[in-house]
Amino acid sequence: MTIMIGLEAVIVAVTEGIPRILSVRHTDHALSPPEHRPLAQPESPDALPFGPLDPTADCTLDQALRGWVSEQTGLPLGYVEQLYTFGDPYRDPRQREGGPRVISVAYLALTRECAPAREQNAVWRDCYTFLPWEDWREGRPEILGSLIEPALQQWLQTISDPQRQRRQHERVDICFGFSGSSWDPERVLERYQILYEAALVPEAWPEQPHSAPTAASPGRPMALDHRRILATALGRLRGKLKYRPVVFELLPDTFSLSQLQEVVEALSGVRLHKQNFRRLVEKGGLVEESGETTFSTGGRPAKLFHFRREVLRERPAPGLRLPGRN
Amino acid sequence: MTIMIGLEAVIVAVTEGIPRILSVRHTDHALSPPEHRPLAQPESPDALPFGPLDPTADCTLDQALRGWVSEQTGLPLGYVEQLYTFGDPYRDPRQREGGPRVISVAYLALTRECAPAREQNAVWRDCYTFLPWEDWREGRPEILGSLIEPALQQWLQTISDPQRQRRQHERVDICFGFSGSSWDPERVLERYQILYEAALVPEAWPEQPHSAPTAASPGRPMALDHRRILATALGRLRGKLKYRPVVFELLPDTFSLSQLQEVVEALSGVRLHKQNFRRLVEKGGLVEESGETTFSTGGRPAKLFHFRREVLRERPAPGLRLPGRN
DNA sequence: CAGCTTATGCTTAAATGGAGTATAACTGTT
DNA sequence: AACAGTTATACTCCATTTAAGCATAAGCTG
Structure with missing residues (x-):
C-alpha cells in the first residue's frame, strides 16, 4: 500500500x-x-x-x-x-x-x-x-443547554459499565463545564472529541457524513x-495567545487597544475586563504608543499602538495572561 | 519516489x-x-x-x-x-x-x-x-561560559549583514540568557537550533556527523x-509540567513531596524553593496524603502522598506553576 | 447643550509568589 | 544520653499581581 x-x-x-x-x-x-x-x-x-x-x-x-x-x-x-x-x-x-x-x-x-x-x-x-459552543462572548451559548447537555446526558446513560460511565461523566463535566466545573477555553479538541465519540456530529456517522446541521447536530459539519x-487549531491558538505574542500577526501594524482586545476576545471566545486588559498589555510592555490616534471608534478617540518587539528579550513568555486560569 | x-x-x-x-x-x-x-x-x-x-x-x-x-x-x-x-x-x-x-x-x-x-x-x-547546557540544577552549566558563549559570539561575528547580525545576536541572547536575559527552561529546541545553525554540533557537519564530543562540540551527539x-521533547515536557499533571506519570503511585520535587527539578533543570513547592502542591490540591510515611530519606520521615485525580475537575490547568515565568 | 459612546486613569481588596524562620523527627556519633 | 547532622514540615512576612469597580476624559449626535 x-x-x-x-x-x-x-x-x-x-x-x-x-x-x-x-x-x-x-x-x-x-x-x-x-x-x-x-x-x-x-x-x-x-x-x-x-x-x-x-x-x-x-x-x-x-x-x-x-x-x-x-x-x-x-x-x-x-x-x-x-x-x-x-x-x-x-x-x-x-x-x-x-x-x-x-x-x-x-x-x-x-x-x-x-x-x-x-x-x-x-x-x-x-x-x-x-x-x-466555543463562543462564550455573549454568555453561555444557547446550544449547550438546549442540545449538547441533554444529548450528552443521554449518551452517558447508554454506557453500561458503571466504572466507565463514571469516568466518562467526569470527563464530560470537566470539558463542557457541567455540574459546576469551570469552562476552559483551551479544551476545544477534547470537547469535539467527546461530541464525536457520542456520535453527535455527522462526521461520526459513516452513512451520511455531510448532511446539513440539524437540530440534533451542533455546528456545521466539515469534510x-x-x-x-x-x-485542534483553535485550542492551540487559544493556548498560544497566553504566552506568545501571536495576536499581533492578526492585527495591522498599528491598532487601538480595543481592536487588540476584540481580536483576543474573538479567538478566546470570552469577554475580558477592559481596564484590566489595558493595564496588562501596557504594563506588560507588549505595546508602545505610535503617537497617532483614531477617530473611527465612535466615542473618545483611541490612541494607536504597535507591537513592541523588545518584549521578546525582556520576558520569557510574553503573552496575554488571560484571566480565569487557576 | x-x-x-x-x-x-x-x-x-x-x-x-x-x-x-x-x-x-x-x-x-x-x-x-x-x-x-x-x-x-x-x-x-x-x-x-x-x-x-x-x-x-x-x-x-x-x-x-x-x-x-x-x-x-x-x-x-x-x-x-x-x-x-x-x-x-x-x-x-x-x-x-x-x-x-x-x-x-x-x-x-x-x-x-x-x-x-x-x-x-x-x-x-x-x-x-x-x-x-540545559541542566541548571547545580548553577549555570560550566559549558555555557567556557564553550558555548564564546563560540556563539564568534559565529555572530561571521554574519556580514548588520541587520541580520543584530537580529541573530538578540535571538542568541534571549535563548541562552546572555547579556542579562533570563534563562527560560522551555526554549530547549530554540537553543539546539541555534547551536545547529552555528554548526557547533556535529549533526550539522555533513562529513562526520557522529564524532565523539570534543572540546569544540557541546554534548554527546545523536544519530x-x-x-x-x-x-523538542524536553522543551515540550518542561512546558507541560506547568499546566498538566504529567509528573505523576513518572512517579510511583505513592511518593514523598521531596521525591516529587526531585523529579520536577530533574526535568525542568532548575532548583526550586522547597517550602514553596510544598505549599504549591498541597494547596493546589494536586496530592493527598496516603497516610503512610517513609523512613528512607535519612532525616525526619516523610509523609507519602498520591495524586489526587479530582483536581482535574476543579482546576482548568492543574500543573505545577513553576516560578520564573514573567 | 444634554445624552450617548468609547477611551483611559486610578483605587482597593483579595490572592499569589518569593523568601525566610522555626520546629519536628529521624539517623548516627561520642 | 546528649550531640550534631539531615530531612520534613509548619508558619510568617512582604512585595507584587490580579480582579473588580469607580471616575473622568473626549469624541459623537441631535
Whole structure:
C-alpha cells in the first residue's frame, strides 16, 4: 500500500470581531466517493485547503505548505505552526477502497489580510459556524443547554459499565463545564472529541457524513476529519495567545487597544475586563504608543499602538495572561 | 519516489534524580551509509528507538507506536503525546542516494519503570549527556561560559549583514540568557537550533556527523536529527509540567513531596524553593496524603502522598506553576 | 447643550509568589 | 544520653499581581 502525505492548513484571520478560517468547497465532490455524495444537498461540505506533498520536489514540509498556499490563495502567511499529524485510515472513506494511505500533516497559519482568496471556491467562514459552543462572548451559548447537555446526558446513560460511565461523566463535566466545573477555553479538541465519540456530529456517522446541521447536530459539519483539525487549531491558538505574542500577526501594524482586545476576545471566545486588559498589555510592555490616534471608534478617540518587539528579550513568555486560569 | 513513515519515540523516565531517555545503539551501523561510518570509533551513535509504520496493518499512528515500543522494550508506556513531524529530506543521508523519502513522526512517552529494556542494544541515558547546557540544577552549566558563549559570539561575528547580525545576536541572547536575559527552561529546541545553525554540533557537519564530543562540540551527539527530536521533547515536557499533571506519570503511585520535587527539578533543570513547592502542591490540591510515611530519606520521615485525580475537575490547568515565568 | 459612546486613569481588596524562620523527627556519633 | 547532622514540615512576612469597580476624559449626535 502506498503512502501519500497531505498538508492541510487552518488559515485564520480576524475581521470585524469574527475569527475566520479559509474554507474551500469542492464543487466536483472530489473528496467524496460517489456513495457518499449527498442526494438532497447540492453543496459539497466545507473543507480545509489541502495540498499534497511532492516527495521529490518539496524540500521541507513547511516550505511545501507555504508554497501551495501562496500559489493557490496568494495570502501572505505570517505565523505558521505545525499542529498535528493525523494518520487514522478511516479519516478518508476512499482508503477503505484500496486507495493510498493518506497521512495528513495539519498546520495553523495566521494572516492579517482577509482578501478574497484567489481560488474561486475559497471563502472565509466564521470559526464558530463549525464550533458554535466555543463562543462564550455573549454568555453561555444557547446550544449547550438546549442540545449538547441533554444529548450528552443521554449518551452517558447508554454506557453500561458503571466504572466507565463514571469516568466518562467526569470527563464530560470537566470539558463542557457541567455540574459546576469551570469552562476552559483551551479544551476545544477534547470537547469535539467527546461530541464525536457520542456520535453527535455527522462526521461520526459513516452513512451520511455531510448532511446539513440539524437540530440534533451542533455546528456545521466539515469534510472528513477537518472539523477535528479546526478544533485542534483553535485550542492551540487559544493556548498560544497566553504566552506568545501571536495576536499581533492578526492585527495591522498599528491598532487601538480595543481592536487588540476584540481580536483576543474573538479567538478566546470570552469577554475580558477592559481596564484590566489595558493595564496588562501596557504594563506588560507588549505595546508602545505610535503617537497617532483614531477617530473611527465612535466615542473618545483611541490612541494607536504597535507591537513592541523588545518584549521578546525582556520576558520569557510574553503573552496575554488571560484571566480565569487557576 | 516512495514515502516511508517512521515513528520515533523519546521515552522518558526519571530515576535517582536523573531524567533518562531510552537510547539504542545499532551495532551494525544500519542507520549510517558506509562512507559515514566512523573509522576510529567502533561505537555507533546513540539513536532514538524507531519503528516504521506499516500502512496496511497499523490502524492509527499512536497504536502503531505503542505496538512496537511494547514489543521491542516491554515497557509500560503511560502518557504518550505526539511531538512533531519531521520531513526534511536531508535529515537522513540515505535519502540523497535515491532511498525513500522518510517522514518521521516523533512521540514523547513517559514511563515509570526503568527496567532494562528487552532489546539488548537499548540503554537508559541521562538526557543531559546530550544537552548539558540545559541542566541548571547545580548553577549555570560550566559549558555555557567556557564553550558555548564564546563560540556563539564568534559565529555572530561571521554574519556580514548588520541587520541580520543584530537580529541573530538578540535571538542568541534571549535563548541562552546572555547579556542579562533570563534563562527560560522551555526554549530547549530554540537553543539546539541555534547551536545547529552555528554548526557547533556535529549533526550539522555533513562529513562526520557522529564524532565523539570534543572540546569544540557541546554534548554527546545523536544519530540523524535525533538530538533535535530530544530537544523538542524536553522543551515540550518542561512546558507541560506547568499546566498538566504529567509528573505523576513518572512517579510511583505513592511518593514523598521531596521525591516529587526531585523529579520536577530533574526535568525542568532548575532548583526550586522547597517550602514553596510544598505549599504549591498541597494547596493546589494536586496530592493527598496516603497516610503512610517513609523512613528512607535519612532525616525526619516523610509523609507519602498520591495524586489526587479530582483536581482535574476543579482546576482548568492543574500543573505545577513553576516560578520564573514573567 | 444634554445624552450617548468609547477611551483611559486610578483605587482597593483579595490572592499569589518569593523568601525566610522555626520546629519536628529521624539517623548516627561520642 | 546528649550531640550534631539531615530531612520534613509548619508558619510568617512582604512585595507584587490580579480582579473588580469607580471616575473622568473626549469624541459623537441631535
